[in-house]
Amino acid sequence: MTERVKDRIERVRQRMAEAAGRVGRNPEDVELVAVTKTVPVARIREVIDAGVTLLGENRVQEASDKIALLRSFPVTWHLIGHLQTNKSRPAAELFELIHSLDSVKLAAALDRHGAALQKQVRVLVEINLGGEPSKTGLLEPDLVPLLESCRQFTHLAIEGLMAIPPYRRNPEDVRPFFRRLRLLRDEAAKACPDYPLRHLSMGMSHDYEIAIEEGATLVRVGTAIFEARSAV
Numbered sequence: 001m002t003e004r005v006k007d008r009i010e011r012v013r014q015r016m017a018e019a020a021g022r023v024g025r026n027p028e029d030v031e032l033v034a035v036t037k038t039v040p041v042a043r044i045r046e047v048i049d050a051g052v053t054l055l056g057e058n059r060v061q062e063a064s065d066k067i068a069l070l071r072s073f074p075v076t077w078h079l080i081g082h083l084q085t086n087k088s089r090p091a092a093e094l095f096e097l098i099h100s101l102d103s104v105k106l107a108a109a110l111d112r113h114g115a116a117l118q119k120q121v122r123v124l125v126e127i128n129l130g131g132e133p134s135k136t137g138l139l140e141p142d143l144v145p146l147l148e149s150c151r152q153f154t155h156l157a158i159e160g161l162m163a164i165p166p167y168r169r170n171p172e173d174v175r176p177f178f179r180r181l182r183l184l185r186d187e188a189a190k191a192c193p194d195y196p197l198r199h200l201s202m203g204m205s206h207d208y209e210i211a212i213e214e215g216a217t218l219v220r221v222g223t224a225i226f227e228a229r230s231a232v
């Protein structure tokens, strides 16, 4: 079992490096976030043993339990799912990076917790690229106003953008969304040069290679690591 998880991670890492190579990027500029939602702690230990150091969870409570159990391991945790303001205190405390900032209200709460915890709370702004009503995230025109409103927050570090594009069976059809997120980041960086928007969190199991070709710095991969697949 351990070998298989290890093999899958090797395969993902190899494909990540190849994708970076295809567009002349340094593979070291792209990090793998292993998505461990619903995965039990024993299996998470296998990916830690295989050298993975960044783990992504969707829910604060589920993550909190796992973080407590895996406290002694050299890993950091990212929150990749939607965050409600009433869970923002433990989120500020537990996560190295929160990928899902989507309102000034949440930013204010995280900033307040950051001040109390004497830390910079690191976040990405989640963008609802397709403008899908069923999805969370900020609409594109709201990004620069949000960045401007967040200038006042001294314990919040906004480091980039995240998106979960609409699903397309052919990963190549997702490329325009990834490209759009990168352009949006470039435009926002120009409008607000004081923000170092270096991260693009985009790409999941079926499209992370395309995301890397379009500039992803963090890919969030679950199924390709944890579920048996005949192709592996």
Ligand SMILES: *Cc1c(COP(=O)(O)O)cnc(C)c1O
Pocket (backbone or CB within 6 Å): 035, 037, 058, 080, 081, 164, 204, 205, 206, 220, 221, 222, 223, 224
């Ligand atoms: C579950 C999840 C992923 C991982 O998706 P896979 O298709 O299993 O790789 C990535 N990002 C978010 C926000 C998720 O909820």
